[in-house]
Amino acid sequence: xxxxxxxxxxxxxxxxxxxxxxxxxxxxxxxxxxxxxxxxxxxxxxxxxxxxxxxxxxxxxxxxxxxxxxxxxxxxxxxxxxxxxxxx
Amino acid sequence: xxxxxxxxxxxxxxxxxxxxxxxxxxxxxxxxxxxxxxxxxxxxxxxxxxxxxxxxxxxxxxxxxxxxxxxxxxxxxxxxxxxxxxxxxxxxxxxxxxxxxxxxxxxxxxxxxxxxxxxxxxxxxxxxxxxxxxxxxxxxxxxxxxxxxxxxxxxxxxxxxxxxxxxxxxxxxxxxxxxxxxxxxxxxxxxxxxxxxxxxxxxxxxxxxxxxxxxxx
Numbered sequence: 001x002x003x004x005x006x007x008x009x010x011x012x013x014x015x016x017x018x019x020x021x022x023x024x025x026x027x028x029x030x031x032x033x034x035x036x037x038x039x040x041x042x043x044x045x046x047x048x049x050x051x052x053x054x055x056x057x058x059x060x061x062x063x064x065x066x067x068x069x070x071x072x073x074x075x076x077x078x079x080x081x082x083x084x085x086x087x088x
Numbered sequence: 089x090x091x092x093x094x095x096x097x098x099x100x101x102x103x104x105x106x107x108x109x110x111x112x113x114x115x116x117x118x119x120x121x122x123x124x125x126x127x128x129x130x131x132x133x134x135x136x137x138x139x140x141x142x143x144x145x146x147x148x149x150x151x152x153x154x155x156x157x158x159x160x161x162x163x164x165x166x167x168x169x170x171x172x173x174x175x176x177x178x179x180x181x182x183x184x185x186x187x188x189x190x191x192x193x194x195x196x197x198x199x200x201x202x203x204x205x206x207x208x209x210x211x212x213x214x215x216x217x218x219x220x221x222x223x224x225x226x227x228x229x230x231x232x233x234x235x236x237x238x239x240x241x242x243x244x245x246x247x248x249x250x251x252x253x254x255x256x257x258x259x260x261x262x263x264x265x266x267x268x269x270x271x272x273x274x275x276x277x278x279x280x281x282x283x284x285x286x287x288x289x290x291x292x293x294x295x296x297x298x299x300x301x302x303x304x305x
Contacts, residue, residue, distance in 0.1 A: 010189075010257065
């Protein structure tokens, strides 16, 4: 999920980055916005928009976009157990 | 009259809030994992960093078992006051309009501010006069109030930062809002830190005093 500040809401973090880039000599940069990325494995991808609406994003102030990487159903398998010796 | 003050993992102002409440009525702490509000006449959701502020401020606290009860209590008309992080939690819970965004300055601010009472006709401000100025500290990083256009009627603005005192870039200098019914209020300043002249101001006590005047059902 890509979660971004909604258009039109002041994004001081984006502005700060936008001001910092020319200071390093990178010119021609505009419309910088800083959001966040949430990665997860999910068995039923149809649940993801609800997850975003109810918890992962705040739709009053943020837009979200769901990007599916691979379409194979994700199977929950227990992680291989590690012995103390291996862990050490 | 008995206050219940919520304690989440990461709360840090719940003891000051408890002490502030006890100046005017009985008060007990409520643990976030419980769900029993029996005997409680008013709930205070205090400041701090509930659940580490993970994901978004207030986003995870909103789903704690106690908050489910607080939401039910509020929908039944019970008075609920959210302070700072508590304000953020009540917005996330949908009990108050709007949301809190990072301060314009992107910096933590900690200073005494003056707020004007815009609406003295609420259970939280009935001890105050219209336009009365209260001197109360703010201390937060995520306090810029925002409500989408048309979602915050004027009468729901309870407190406004006095001219020149807006510490965070809040829309229209909004410092505290209530819900449509008037029984839920949130504010970014910390009235619980301003209840004794020893620490600079006792003005914050007016809010707890107002709540203690609520007739017990």
